[in-house]
Amino acid sequence: MSFESLGLSPDILRAIADAGYTEPTPIQAQAIPVVLSGKDVMAGAQTGTGKTASFTLPMLHKLAVHQNTSTSPARHQVRGLILAPTRELAAQVEASVRTYSKYLSLRSTSVYGGVHIDPQIAELRRGVEILVATPGRLLDHLHQKSVNLSQVEFLVLDEADRMLDMGFMPDIRRIFSYLPPRRQNLLFSATFAEEIKRLASDFMHDPQLIEVARRNATADTVTQVAYPVANDHKRRLLAQIIKNEDLKQVLIFTNTKTGANRLAHQLMHEDINAVAIHSDKTQQARMQALAEFKEGKIRALVATDIAARGLDIDDLPCVVNFELPHSAEDYVHRVGRTGRAGISGKAISLVSPEEKRYLSDIEKLIKRAIPLEALPGYGAERLAEAPGKDRYRERTNERARPVVARSVEPEPSVQYVPEPSVEITEIPEIKRAPIRRPGQKREVAALLLPPRSIPATE
Numbered sequence: 001m002s003f004e005s006l007g008l009s010p011d012i013l014r015a016i017a018d019a020g021y022t023e024p025t026p027i028q029a030q031a032i033p034v035v036l037s038g039k040d041v042m043a044g045a046q047t048g049t050g051k052t053a054s055f056t057l058p059m060l061h062k063l064a065v066h067q068n069t070s071t072s073p074a075r076h077q078v079r080g081l082i083l084a085p086t087r088e089l090a091a092q093v094e095a096s097v098r099t100y101s102k103y104l105s106l107r108s109t110s111v112y113g114g115v116h117i118d119p120q121i122a123e124l125r126r127g128v129e130i131l132v133a134t135p136g137r138l139l140d141h142l143h144q145k146s147v148n149l150s151q152v153e154f155l156v157l158d159e160a161d162r163m164l165d166m167g168f169m170p171d172i173r174r175i176f177s178y179l180p181p182r183r184q185n186l187l188f189s190a191t192f193a194e195e196i197k198r199l200a201s202d203f204m205h206d207p208q209l210i211e212v213a214r215r216n217a218t219a220d221t222v223t224q225v226a227y228p229v230a231n232d233h234k235r236r237l238l239a240q241i242i243k244n245e246d247l248k249q250v251l252i253f254t255n256t257k258t259g260a261n262r263l264a265h266q267l268m269h270e271d272i273n274a275v276a277i278h279s280d281k282t283q284q285a286r287m288q289a290l291a292e293f294k295e296g297k298i299r300a301l302v303a304t305d306i307a308a309r310g311l312d313i314d315d316l317p318c319v320v321n322f323e324l325p326h327s328a329e330d331y332v333h334r335v336g337r338t339g340r341a342g343i344s345g346k347a348i349s350l351v352s353p354e355e356k357r358y359l360s361d362i363e364k365l366i367k368r369a370i371p372l373e374a375l376p377g378y379g380a381e382r383l384a385e386a387p388g389k390d391r392y393r394e395r396t397n398e399r400a401r402p403v404v405a406r407s408v409e410p411e412p413s414v415q416y417v418p419e420p421s422v423e424i425t426e427i428p429e430i431k432r433a434p435i436r437r438p439g440q441k442r443e444v445a446a447l448l449l450p451p452r453s454i455p456a457t458e
């Protein structure tokens, strides 16, 4: 299938070609015609599937009727509103809007907290057609009357499940009261908890359900491995992995802000250029760290879950769980930072004896086993004494053999049935010419000991 066959305008097709996309991803192929037809859409799609373009492209196509080059703010009313859970995601989505609207005379901006509100007010007062916002900051603007949402034609809730997790539902419902009743609604979520379904039934009209990715699944393009290691040895092992594998760009997760600061500091001592990002850092510091990480100036970005949500880093080769998350869903989100757009990635977890129960929870959720590979000299022997030691011994004796992912049925609590025209597919392969930076390796080199790295879906 081609983008041309989806009925998008030539100006949008030109921008898509400039972005290097040759064909639509499954979510784009399915969602774009439905959005163009004017229906509400409720889509189950993880980040990395191309979901941003699946709502942005048809929205731009329909809003193109409002194009104008007038300098009068009255001629630039907000027509498309996209709500996102984090500042980083809002900025990222707006960057996509700009990319795809480069040949259109439509204005866009993003507003989020953690930065001064005045420049945002000035920009909103000049007028924009497309606004990307985090809920809290948007409410601030609504209270200050710096924005008027009465002409909104499209509302998109991006990563609705995260907005729910982060406690934004009351804010979102308050924002609804500023919107006109006649509008098209699009909701994107990786999972459909009861509250999301309730919200959807409250504000959407007969939505078309589309799902392309398995819920609570990790992409097949990511090789997952776990190393049993005592807490005291984690830092040394991590530095060794980064150096031995010659990892130029690695995103490392810790569970706490202080843990992130401490680890970044310790990596610097090991001559690994590292920076921590978390919610105590200013927005400017977070944006700068992210930009430098993307440019390859920072080798290791140490992040907490909140700070890393929704990050889209092209070709990120490796994610490390320095500590396992206590919620298995967070593992899926963390690992989803790599192996995006069909390109291979690696997810390494350092697992202390105390964390073994979290590993079991994760394996249950993703319905696959993560190979445990013991590295002598890292205190792994203590794991053998921890509960569940049989599994560990079996793995280490047999040369960890990953279990092939079983097919994942929708959870019983999720009752919707896709319409016949909607095909449910696995996580898509996005075809794009790989972007390789000078000196950057595509494949992750074989790791330390033992030398064989095992694909999770062998």
Ligand code: AMP
Pocket: 020, 021, 022, 023, 024, 025, 028, 046, 047, 048, 049, 050, 051, 052, 053, 312, 314, 340, 341, 430, 431, 432
């Ligand atoms: P998203 O799921 O929206 O975060 O997108 C994940 C990545 O896929 C982004 O880096 C997009 O630039 C890229 N992408 C989106 N659509 C396509 C496409 N049709 N072909 C190739 N890459 C794409």
